[in-house]
Amino acid sequence: MGRILLAEEGNSTASVLLEELHRAGHDIEHVESGAVALQCILTSPPSLTLLDMELPHVNGLQILEKIRARSDHPIIMLAARTDEADRLRGFEFGADDYVCKPFSPREVVVRIDxxxxxxxxxxxxxxxxxxxxxxxxxxxxxxxxxxxxxxxTELLLLRALSQEPGRVLTRSKLLEVAFPEALDVNERAVDTHIKNLRKKLATLSTTHSWIRSVYGVGFAWESRARHQA
Incomplete structure (x- = not known):
């Protein structure tokens, strides 16, 4: 199994999670400072990092942004259920997944796997x-x-998605791309254009869905090579 870095302040939730991760066969390192977490990832990258949004000194989003400028190191964000804006920003910055607090330790293990x-x-x-x-x-x-x-609009959406295969782009990001001059367009307009775009893409392949939906967040482009792996 992998070596997991848990970057979260406090021991109350961490102790239960650490126990579950150990039971699943992972080696765990727990740090409580954002600066220490960043140093660990840069100098001795673990297999995956569980990264709390609210870390002292350097917060989770700052760490995520710095890491994504250098690598595709797997990162799952830990966020309070009410921090929707931060969760969406996390996906924009390149988070692989997020888990809402309070969370089930077993769910975290499944998401890590x-x-x-x-x-x-x-x-x-x-x-x-x-x-x-x-x-x-x-x-x-x-x-x-x-x-x-x-x-x-379809062309702008497709170009934005295909430039970063596999990366989830939020609806707000796609709205900026597709309607750069509009001030009163609802994010749901993105869904309508994505639906039409999918119909056109389906004429090229009926067995491959080029655009993957991420519930409550946005969409990602999946090339055929990735899909068939």
Whole structure:
């Protein structure tokens, strides 16, 4: 199993979680300072980090941003259930998953295993083999050698998603991309355009869903290479 870094202040929740992680076969290191957590990840990266949003000295989002500038190290954020804005920012910054407090230690173990499996798969996969290009003025994308007529909004959404395969983009981020000049567009407009975009992508493949939904957060682009791994 993997070596897990738990970066969380306080021992009340940590002790129960540590026990469950040990039972699952993981080696655990527990730190309570953001500065110490950042140093640990940079100098001796664990298999995965459980990163509390509210760490002293350097908070979880600051650590996440610094790490993502250097690596794809697997990170699961620990966030209070009421901190929706921070959770969404966590995904924008590149978090692999998040767990709401109070949480079930068993759920955390299951999420760790899922993220570690996904991370291992991605390390075995070469860069996406699906070429995609865009003809913005002519209003279409070229995917797997096939032209795909798109509206301007669909094209902007597809370009944003496909530039970062596997990464979850929040609805608010996609709203900024697709409607840069609009002030009163609801985030649900993104869902409508994604639905239409999926229908067009389905004409290229009925067996592969190019766009993955992440409930309550947003969407991610899944190339065929990743999907088939």
């Amino acid at each position: 899922a993220v570690l499996r996904r991370s291992a798969q991605l390390r075995r996969i070469a860069p996406p083999q699906v070429p995609i290009s865009f003809e913005v003025k002519r209003g279409f994308a070229v995917l797997e050698g096939h032209g795909l007529p798109l509206t301007r």
